[in-house]
Amino acid sequence: MLPDLTWxxxxxxxxxxENQDRCLGAPPVFAxxxxxxxxxxxAQASELAVARLGELAQSPTVSVEAIQAALERADxxxxxxxxxxxxxxxxxxxxxxxxxxxGNGSPLWAAFxxxxxxxxxxxxxxxxxxxxxxxxxxxxIDAGQITEERALTHPQRHMITRALGFGDRAGADVxxxxxxxxxxFLLCSDxxxxxxxxxxxxxxxAADTDEQALADGLVDVALRAGAxxxxxxxxxxVHGFESADEQAGGRAEEP
Numbered sequence: 001m002l003p004d005l006t007w008x009x010x011x012x013x014x015x016x017x018e019n020q021d022r023c024l025g026a027p028p029v030f031a032x033x034x035x036x037x038x039x040x041x042x043a044q045a046s047e048l049a050v051a052r053l054g055e056l057a058q059s060p061t062v063s064v065e066a067i068q069a070a071l072e073r074a075d076x077x078x079x080x081x082x083x084x085x086x087x088x089x090x091x092x093x094x095x096x097x098x099x100x101x102x103g104n105g106s107p108l109w110a111a112f113x114x115x116x117x118x119x120x121x122x123x124x125x126x127x128x129x130x131x132x133x134x135x136x137x138x139x140x141i142d143a144g145q146i147t148e149e150r151a152l153t154h155p156q157r158h159m160i161t162r163a164l165g166f167g168d169r170a171g172a173d174v175x176x177x178x179x180x181x182x183x184x185f186l187l188c189s190d191x192x193x194x195x196x197x198x199x200x201x202x203x204x205x206a207a208d209t210d211e212q213a214l215a216d217g218l219v220d221v222a223l224r225a226g227a228x229x230x231x232x233x234x235x236x237x238v239h240g241f242e243s244a245d246e247q248a249g250g251r252a253e254e255p
Contacts, residue, residue, distance in 0.1 A: 002107055004239040004240050005238060007211055011232040014191055015228050021189050021191070021230040022047050024050040024097070026054050028061050028099050029054070030097055030098050030099070030234050031050055031095055033117070034046060034093060034117050034232070042092070045078045049095045052073050053070050074164050078091055078093065078164050092165035092166045093115075094164070094190075098110065098111050098236065101176070113173055115162055117187070118131050120198075134162035134163075135157070136157075158190075186234075188233045189229070189230060191231035192222050196221055211237055215234070215235045218233045
């Protein structure tokens, strides 16, 4: 049994002259890609990323291998475009997303990311950041050299260590998560998290509102905080889902 899903997308240029973010809402795949600001072809790079992921939206579920292969093809596409632009100004993009994959009798979420676009999950235990930024400041945090608070104002806070198209081309990190009734996911570019802290995001994710209102609200709070970058979000919610164990338990109780 596959879950019923509702989702919404919202994006704003912020203080930038061009919106280089792209969003994808194409079940069973959802994603945000953030074209590299200051790099030629950033918008085209993020467009290539979501286009490759969008090719997976032809079946109820996908495989982790298919997700990785789509991102590898996007990586190659962007790198080839970069060669035509020149070695000094290569385009690139981050990407963060979720996709439904087959589990052992029950579907799972595969959360994937490259760079500092993020995946958050909201559930019974509150807000959880599923992804870990591929960035200079995250390495410093992991090493105990700076705090999360210091990272928000660190001079290297915008420097990433992994992207599609250039840099450390190590591929995406993938985390498998259970599908649970009522859970919400937030996929976002760093235009949101650069100006809005996790506590405020948690407040909005907890609100009893529809997905479009939530997505619009998240972008709006970033705009009111200054929105120094493009701001893009995709919100996904699970409805009416019972796991295989829950279904089996219900059948066992029937007379």
